[in-house]
Amino acid sequence: MNERQKKVVSRMIAFYCHSKHNSGKELCLECSVLEEYALQRLESCRFGEEKPTCSRCPVHCYKKSMRMKIKEVMRFSAPRMLLLHPVDTIRHYYQELRFNRQK
Numbered sequence: 001m002n003e004r005q006k007k008v009v010s011r012m013i014a015f016y017c018h019s020k021h022n023s024g025k026e027l028c029l030e031c032s033v034l035e036e037y038a039l040q041r042l043e044s045c046r047f048g049e050e051k052p053t054c055s056r057c058p059v060h061c062y063k064k065s066m067r068m069k070i071k072e073v074m075r076f077s078a079p080r081m082l083l084l085h086p087v088d089t090i091r092h093y094y095q096e097l098r099f100n101r102q103k
Contacts, residue, residue: 006043009035012078012081013034015084037066038066041061041062053092056096
């Protein structure tokens with residue numbers, strides 16, 4: 001599985017948790033559970049290395065409650081990621097554009 005995607009989702013969850021839950025260096029329990037779930041979903045993704053971004057994916061593999069949580073995290077963290085981790089953000093948008101062109 002794509003380690004870069006795992007790193008990005010972990011960074012987004014960590015940023016969200018530290019900003020919203022004042023969790024210090026460690027994630028709070030809720031965000032820890034979400035991170036573990038998200039990484040497990042990425043690991044078992046049937047698209048493998050050719051995985052589209054989650055928002056463009058034809059298969060919704062998250063449970064509804066977890067999908068709502070990760071959407072909240074991404075809505076908060078994504079705009080700020082350009083300042084915090086610009087290279088990862090640009091790669092993410094490139095991947096999204098590439099997948100859209102393949103369709």
